[in-house]
Amino acid sequence: MGRLVVTNADTDTTPFDLTAGGSRTTFNIAHAMRNAAGDLKRQVLEEAAGALEASPEDLEFAEGFARVKAEPGRRVSLKEAIARSHKQGQGPLIGRGSHTGRNPAHDPSTVEGHPEPARPAPEFATQIAHVRVNPETGEVEVLRLVNAQDVGFAINPLQLEGQMEGGAVQGLGYALSEDLPREGGRVSAPGLEHMLMPTSLDVGAVESLIVEEPAFDGPYGAKGAGETPIIPTAAAVANAVADAVGEPVRELPLTPERVLRAVRRAGGGRPRPAG
Numbered sequence: 001m002g003r004l005v006v007t008n009a010d011t012d013t014t015p016f017d018l019t020a021g022g023s024r025t026t027f028n029i030a031h032a033m034r035n036a037a038g039d040l041k042r043q044v045l046e047e048a049a050g051a052l053e054a055s056p057e058d059l060e061f062a063e064g065f066a067r068v069k070a071e072p073g074r075r076v077s078l079k080e081a082i083a084r085s086h087k088q089g090q091g092p093l094i095g096r097g098s099h100t101g102r103n104p105a106h107d108p109s110t111v112e113g114h115p116e117p118a119r120p121a122p123e124f125a126t127q128i129a130h131v132r133v134n135p136e137t138g139e140v141e142v143l144r145l146v147n148a149q150d151v152g153f154a155i156n157p158l159q160l161e162g163q164m165e166g167g168a169v170q171g172l173g174y175a176l177s178e179d180l181p182r183e184g185g186r187v188s189a190p191g192l193e194h195m196l197m198p199t200s201l202d203v204g205a206v207e208s209l210i211v212e213e214p215a216f217d218g219p220y221g222a223k224g225a226g227e228t229p230i231i232p233t234a235a236a237v238a239n240a241v242a243d244a245v246g247e248p249v250r251e252l253p254l255t256p257e258r259v260l261r262a263v264r265r266a267g268g269g270r271p272r273p274a275g
Contacts, residue, residue, distance in 0.1 A: 023224030030219035040095025138260030171233020
């Protein structure tokens with residue numbers, strides 16, 4: 001792995017793609033990369049087979065060499081095998097791979113008006129929020145947010161955890177502060193600076209729990225991950241607030257004014273901390 005160099009591609013020179021959105025980027029690209037790696041492996045084995053006067057099916061990779069399975073002493077380094085293509089005037093070995101996702105079968109009577117009624121490797125996440133509510137002002141403080149997410153297989157655990165935490169923080173903004181006021185069919189907010197998106201100073205402890213239940217059609221079992229943790233946050237926080245004050249707030253964001261009205265509807269007693 002230490003010999004691999006990853007170069008960021010330029011869209012001016014790479015093949016055309018219809019994008020990979022909806023938490024599908026790693027899912028789709030990893031499939032394509034695995035196919036390209038398989039294509040490159042085939043080419044390297046063919047070059048090594050030519051150098052060793054053997055069949056590609058009789059070779060294996062071991063410790064930086066391609067060798068004959070039945071005679072491990074007959075071997076050629078991967079560097080030599082790859083250079084052989086250049087020496088014979090064939091140019092560099094280039095692995096090529098692509099992937100086009102196929103949505104699974106579904107019952108059309110159960111869905112209407114959605115461009116993607118079914119998708120491979122569906123994602124799942126659940127969250128638990130621990131909040132503190134000020135009974136005098138209605139201010140909500142999220143003390144702790146636990147995000148458990150089934151990712152299938154964590155290809156890059158550190159990066160994945162950052163995505164999970166980032167999604168959860170976006171969900172907190174949706175739950176507590178972000179709004180899009182409209183008047184007469186037009187957005188009345190003058191700019192994004194008035195959207196009250198949360199910063200690191202506004203976020204309490206966020207704990208990410210990576211659950212790995214491999215998807216049979218995912219790359220190495222992986223599923224999408226990026227957007228999933230945004231979805232349950234507002235519901236988790238709203239349920240925790242309802243548990244604290246004894247009355248649900250049925251409109252987002254959970255502004256102090258709305259929460260304070262819920263406190264008063266519940267009798268105005270001092271709320272208990274939510275579990």
